[in-house]
Amino acid sequence: MKVLVDLCVVPIGVGVSLSAYVAECEKILTGAGLKSSLHSYGTNIEGEWDDVFAPIKRCHEKVHAMGAPRITTTIKLGTRTDRDQTMAEKIESVKSKL
Numbered sequence: 001m002k003v004l005v006d007l008c009v010v011p012i013g014v015g016v017s018l019s020a021y022v023a024e025c026e027k028i029l030t031g032a033g034l035k036s037s038l039h040s041y042g043t044n045i046e047g048e049w050d051d052v053f054a055p056i057k058r059c060h061e062k063v064h065a066m067g068a069p070r071i072t073t074t075i076k077l078g079t080r081t082d083r084d085q086t087m088a089e090k091i092e093s094v095k096s097k098l
Helices: 019-031 049-065 087-095
Strands: 002-012 035-039 042-048 070-078
Touching (some): 019 035, 019 042, 019 049, 042 049
Antiparallel strands (some): 002 042, 035 042
């Protein structure tokens, strides 16, 4: 099943700057061959369900290995059965109406 995910991984107990942790997660997602788009408060990801959620688990493992004792993660996701739709197509649909 294809899924579109909005992911926000937040390490807790590591100070205020989180960019090093975000960068490591981005490397994991890119290394998994997933189509993703970093934004100011997270990352959008598209792919097959298992292909998306396995790297999310690896992000948690890596962030803990970097010293974060706690992590809070927000995941919003959507699936469709009527047709395939990419992140880019969703954005273009809205832009076409502006």
